[in-house]
Amino acid sequence: xxxxxxxxxEYVFYDSKLAVKPGDLRDLYRFTNWGHSRTLxxxxxxxxxxxxxxxxxxDGKLVAFCRMLTDFVFRGSIWDMLIHPDHQGHGLGTRLITxxxxxxxxxxxxxxxxxxxxxxxxxxxxGFEYREGLMVLQxxxxxxx
Numbered sequence: 001x002x003x004x005x006x007x008x009x010e011y012v013f014y015d016s017k018l019a020v021k022p023g024d025l026r027d028l029y030r031f032t033n034w035g036h037s038r039t040l041x042x043x044x045x046x047x048x049x050x051x052x053x054x055x056x057x058x059d060g061k062l063v064a065f066c067r068m069l070t071d072f073v074f075r076g077s078i079w080d081m082l083i084h085p086d087h088q089g090h091g092l093g094t095r096l097i098t099x100x101x102x103x104x105x106x107x108x109x110x111x112x113x114x115x116x117x118x119x120x121x122x123x124x125x126x127g128f129e130y131r132e133g134l135m136v137l138q139x140x141x142x143x144x145x
Contacts, residue, residue, distance in 0.1 A: 010058070011092065013099050017053040017067075024062035028082045035080070050079075054100040056092065063087045064096050068106060076106050078114045081122075097126050101137070112137040 014020075022043040029035035029043075038046075047053060051072070056064035063084040070076035078100065083093050101112065114123055114135045128135040 012057045014055045015103055017047045020053050020055050028065055031085055056096055064092055066096060066100055070106060076109045076112045081119055110140045110142055
């Protein structure tokens with residue numbers, strides 16, 4: 001999927017872990033203070049264990065990534081939201097999270113969480129609320145017993 005913005009430099013969005021090479025993702029992790037020491041083996045195992053991976057390429061280079069763990073019915077959680085520094089501040093993160101949250105496999109999940117305190121201001125703009133150490137996007141009222 002392209003972003004449809006008409007920009008000269010096109011972003012291409014993917015919803016498959018097959019579109020993410022561990023080495024490319026390791027290059028994105030190096031810009032974080034929490035993921036720069038992840039090894040290729042760890043990244044490969046992490047990708048294998050993730051339910052969904054969303055990524056964006058620009059001129060063939062991986063420039064954005066996030067992944068989701070979910071049961072596909074009641075709960076999902078967003079992890080590892082990464083945007084290459086050269087592509088930050090232009091709405092790419094918003095487009096990526098919108099792409100991920102509107103994916104047919106997860107669009108009807110009532111509760112999506114994230115545990116990233118670094119992303120709290122960004123996620124709040126996307127409709128998430130802060131609740132006891134996590135960010136929650138509650139799409140419909142949920143009954144608890």
